[in-house]
Amino acid sequence: MTPVPVAETIAETRATVAAARAAGRVVSFVPTMGALHAGHAELVRVARRLAGPSGLVVVSIFVNPTQFGPAEDFTRYPRSLDADRTLCGDAGADLIFHPTPAEMYPGHAVAFADVTELGDHLCGPSRPGHFRGVCTVVLKLLNVVQPDVSVFGAKDAQQVRIVRRMVADLNVPGRIEIAPTVREADGLAMSSRNVFLDAAERAAAPRIYAALLAVRARARSGETDVARLESALRADLAAIPGARVDYARIVDDDRMQPLPRLDRPGLCAVAVFLGRTRLIDNLTLP
Numbered sequence: 602m603t604p605v606p607v608a609e610t611i612a613e614t615r616a617t618v619a620a621a622r623a624a625g626r627v628v629s630f631v632p633t634m635g636a637l638h639a640g641h642a643e644l645v646r647v648a649r650r651l652a653g654p655s656g657l658v659v660v661s662i663f664v665n666p667t668q669f670g671p672a673e674d675f676t677r678y679p680r681s682l683d684a685d686r687t688l689c690g691d692a693g694a695d696l697i698f699h700p701t702p703a704e705m706y707p708g709h710a711v712a713f714a715d716v717t718e719l720g721d722h723l724c725g726p727s728r729p730g731h732f733r734g735v736c737t738v739v740l741k742l743l744n745v746v747q748p749d750v751s752v753f754g755a756k757d758a759q760q761v762r763i764v765r766r767m768v769a770d771l772n773v774p775g776r777i778e779i780a781p782t783v784r785e786a787d788g789l790a791m792s793s794r795n796v797f798l799d800a801a802e803r804a805a806a807p808r809i810y811a812a813l814l815a816v817r818a819r820a821r822s823g824e825t826d827v828a829r830l831e832s833a834l835r836a837d838l839a840a841i842p843g844a845r846v847d848y849a850r851i852v853d854d855d856r857m858q859p860l861p862r863l864d865r866p867g868l869c870a871v872a873v874f875l876g877r878t879r880l881i882d883n884l885t886l887p
């Protein structure tokens with residue numbers, strides 16, 4: 602498979618999309634930060650299916666500085682454009698939009714996109730400003746590509762719920778579709794950050810998913826008391842060698858707010874540090 606062409610400018614990307622649209626092609630879009638893996642490949646395959654054989658599938662690769670905190674891993678975030686181009690080609694993409702930070706943020710910006718209460722819990726408090734950075738870059742990317750449909754991963758559960766609401770509340774054209782989390786054979790959710798894990802951390806990491814499955818099993822066998830479910834989850838996570846739990850919560854799947862009883866769909870979401878690497882994962886309940 603030949604590597605997918607790369608557009609570095611907004612103008613070039615817009616021109617390609619405009620030509621496709623003029624030819625009646627459906628445009629689908631997968632925003633990523635690159636260092637692509639099989640989870641991203643699945644998103645691209647879904648985007649191809651949604652666009653149809655004659656559609657235009659655009660993947661963006663942009664490590665967005667504004668969604669990283671000052672003490673986070675922006676500079677060391679993995680980057681692998683050559684391998685990403687091949688993976689995108691194999692999965693059915695037509696174009697990679699790979700802007701520089703200066704192309705996306707040419708000067709001092711004064712306008713941003715943000716959400717209110719959907720960011721109150723889970724990653725919001727741990728990563729101040731993160732969802733403002735995500736909303737702003739996603740809205741900018743959607744304004745560049747103007748896709749008929751965009752595909753996001755269930756792995757970033759809070760992110761996709763926030764993006765969906767932003768698109769609905771701000772009347773952004775185009776649909777948002779969600780693709781399921783792709784996992785390694787041992788259950789670890791695929792992540793570009795998994796390359797940072799040393800051998801011992803990698804061996805311990807599947808226990809995060811095992812802890813989520815244990816919560817779901819308890820919920821399915823009739824436990825509805827969220828405090829009890831959360832304390833069992835925290836105990837399982839705390840028992841993982843080298844783990845530091847950032848959060849382990851069950852929230853209302855729709856509003857992302859605390860849920861005393863599992864009397865409606867819940868989202869069980871965790872963030873766990875293994876060494877310096879922060880991993881997130883989630884499951885819906887029950």
Ligand code: AMP
Nearest residue numbers: 633634635640753754756757782783791
């Ligand atoms: P990222 O490059 O990590 O910012 O992720 C780009 C998109 O890929 C987001 O919509 C993620 O939710 C999605 N994604 C990341 N990891 C996975 C995975 N293991 N399975 C499915 N989607 C994923």
